[in-house]
Amino acid sequence: MHPRSNSHRHGDADSEAEASTSLPATTGAPKETPLPWTQLSALLAVRLAEPINFALVMPFIYEMVEGFEVVKNPQDVSFYAGLLLTSYSICQAITIMYWGPLSDRIGRRPTLLMGLTGDLATFVLFGLSKSYKWAIITRSLNGFFAGNTAVVKSVVAEISDDSNRPRMMALLPLMWNIGVVAGSAIGGLLADPANQYPSIFGRFDILRTYPYLLPCLVGSLTTAMGLFVGLFKLKETLVIEPAVPDVVTQEASIATETTHLVSTAPQQNGEPLPAHSMLSLLTPTSKFVMATNVLMCLAIAMGDQIYPIFAASAPADGGLGFSTRDIGISLSVSSVAVLYLQLVAYPKLVQKYGTLTCCQMGLKIMTPFFFAMPFLSLLSSSIERIIAGKTFMRLPMPTDWMSFVGFEYCMLWILLIGLLLVRITGNVLAFTSLNLLVSNIAPSKAMLGTMNSMQQLGTTGMWTAGPLISGTLW
Numbered sequence: 001m002h003p004r005s006n007s008h009r010h011g012d013a014d015s016e017a018e019a020s021t022s023l024p025a026t027t028g029a030p031k032e033t034p035l036p037w038t039q040l041s042a043l044l045a046v047r048l049a050e051p052i053n054f055a056l057v058m059p060f061i062y063e064m065v066e067g068f069e070v071v072k073n074p075q076d077v078s079f080y081a082g083l084l085l086t087s088y089s090i091c092q093a094i095t096i097m098y099w100g101p102l103s104d105r106i107g108r109r110p111t112l113l114m115g116l117t118g119d120l121a122t123f124v125l126f127g128l129s130k131s132y133k134w135a136i137i138t139r140s141l142n143g144f145f146a147g148n149t150a151v152v153k154s155v156v157a158e159i160s161d162d163s164n165r166p167r168m169m170a171l172l173p174l175m176w177n178i179g180v181v182a183g184s185a186i187g188g189l190l191a192d193p194a195n196q197y198p199s200i201f202g203r204f205d206i207l208r209t210y211p212y213l214l215p216c217l218v219g220s221l222t223t224a225m226g227l228f229v230g231l232f233k234l235k236e237t238l239v240i241e242p243a244v245p246d247v248v249t250q251e252a253s254i255a256t257e258t259t260h261l262v263s264t265a266p267q268q269n270g271e272p273l274p275a276h277s278m279l280s281l282l283t284p285t286s287k288f289v290m291a292t293n294v295l296m297c298l299a300i301a302m303g304d305q306i307y308p309i310f311a312a313s314a315p316a317d318g319g320l321g322f323s324t325r326d327i328g329i330s331l332s333v334s335s336v337a338v339l340y341l342q343l344v345a346y347p348k349l350v351q352k353y354g355t356l357t358c359c360q361m362g363l364k365i366m367t368p369f370f371f372a373m374p375f376l377s378l379l380s381s382s383i384e385r386i387i388a389g390k391t392f393m394r395l396p397m398p399t400d401w402m403s404f405v406g407f408e409y410c411m412l413w414i415l416l417i418g419l420l421l422v423r424i425t426g427n428v429l430a431f432t433s434l435n436l437l438v439s440n441i442a443p444s445k446a447m448l449g450t451m452n453s454m455q456q457l458g459t460t461g462m463w464t465a466g467p468l469i470s471g472t473l474w
Contacts, residue, residue: 033164040159040168042233044175046112047152049226051179052186053123053142054088056219059188059328061085062312064212068132075317078309080132082468085305087136089463091143096460099147100154100453108155109236111148116227118145120220127216130209149459150452157439158237166355166436167347173432174342177424181332183219188328190215196325286451289437294458296363296430301466303370303423307331310373315380320412330416337421341428349429355436362429369423376419379412 057064065081066074103111122142129135152172160168192211193201201207207214311327313319322330350358438455 031163032167033161035164035168036159038233039235039237040156040171042229042235043152043155043159044171045229046116046148046226046234047172047175048179049116049119049223050146050148051176052183052219052222053119054146055180055183055331056187056215057085057126057139058308058331059184059324060191060212060215062309063191063324064129064135065132067211068135070132078313079472081309082305082470082472084132084136084139086464086468087140088143088146089301089460089466091140092146093457093460093464095144096147096150096456097453100150100456101450103151103154103238104450107236107238108151108158109230109234111151112155112234113227113230115145115148115151116223116230119148120223120227123216123220123223127213127220128210129212147453147456150456153435153439153452155237165439166350166432169435169439170342170346170350170428170432172435173428174338177338177342177428179222181338182222184328184331186218186328187215188325188331190218191324283441286438286441289434289441290455290458292359293434293438293455294462296434297459297462298466299370300366300427301463302470303373305463305466306470307373310377315377315383318374318377320376320380320416330413330420333417338424338428341425342432346428346432350433350436355433355440358429359433359437362426362431362433364426365429366423366426369419369426372415373419376412376416379408379415383408383412 061081061084062077065071065084066077070080071077099111099115119142122138122145126135126138126142129138153169156168156172157165189196191214193214194204194208194211201214308327310318311320311322311330312324313321315321346358349361353361434455438451441451
């Protein structure tokens with residue numbers, strides 16, 4: 001579908017000029033425009049596919065690499081597991097700057113559909129892994145097609161205005177976190193089903209040969225659904241409109257969180273103004289926003305990617321001794337709070353305090369997670385000593401152990417879920433706010449794909465470096 005003309009879009013530009021995304025309610029912000037649910041629901045279905053496939057491998061990645069027998073020392077498994085996780089992010093970083101500009105040229109819809117098709121095929125191939133080499137090749141190919149995030153953000157910015165953009169942008173990390181919850185649960189509960197549920201899946205030889213095929217197939221169903229909905233329901237949103245001149249005043253080049261998404265400066269003599277180059281987008285404000293995004297993503301990537309390795313490692317090695325199922329449960333339970341945070345809390349907070357303040361709050365809230373999480377291993381070690389080194393982290397707990405370690409065991413899970421909730425809360429506030437800030441500093445809608453790709457490049461770059469750094473340090 002070809003991009004549509006902008007000849008009938010003047011009303012949208014006028015409505016966007018009425019209010020800023022993050023002005024406090026006390027300044028008389030306009031009434032929120034109703035959300036375009038027909039288009040938005042199709043977009044959210046497309047968005048849900050990527051996080052499910054991303055998070056699905058987390059619960060069993062340690063066990064998977066261990067089963068490949070690529071290392072003799074068990075303590076080296078974490079490095080190879082981190083390398084496998086990183087391969088996805090490396091390939092995503094290589095291609096991310098092509099997806100956004102591609103959508104600026106050929107349209108959002110065909111770009112999204114291409115990404116979903118590649119994601120579906122490569123993830124099924126990953127489930128057929130029987131060697132480390134095959135796993136890292138297919139995971140890398142999966143990363144090549146994971147460029148939809150920047151394009152989805154561009155579509156949201158194009159179908160929203162200043163009054164409803166915070167709520168619509170909040171739905172994107174909501175879909176991400178729902179996908180992470182679902183993916184973690186699928187990966188943890190369905191990995192190696194022939195051994196986990198021998199009475200149900202034990203007779204299927206293919207599931208013994210490919211122990212991780214079933215969760216990958218189930219996860220791919222979501223991708224197939226997103227592809228189907230996108231094919232028949234998603235409409236093209238790219239509009240052809242003139243960009244602002246490359247030569248701007250110093251005052252105009254310094255954007256704030258209240259800067260309008262689309263410039264309202266008039267054209268000269270009705271002629272289209274020259275398009276922005278990529279370098280011209282790097283204003284002082286955009287550099288600051290991008291740098292904040294990079295540093296935040298590095299910290300989060302290191303914490304998120306090391307958690308499944310930390311949880312799966314034995315307490316003697318500084319971990320928790322969790323099973324694959326328990327890792328999936330811990331990731332899923334803590335993320336339920338996202339529903340309230342994204343749908344209810346965040347829109348109210350951003351309206352009251354503004355986008356920038358919410359971003360700063362998120363960064364502060366996340367800090368305790370990184371300092372406190374390692375100390376949970378001490379509690380796990382205490383429980384292991386009580387039960388004389390038996391494997392204890394298996395739900396449900398045997399009744400004869402509860403009289404000895406019931407209090408410590410309950411405290412471990414309470415503290416763990418509490419810290420994961422802290423992490424989720426900070427992620428929601430910081431990530432959603434940064435998405436809004438990046439959209440607000442784009443000079444025009446025609447450059448949204450490129451601007452969001454620049455942000456996503458920094459994000460994927462840190463998701464590449466984070467696992468390598470944390471896996472090596474572990």
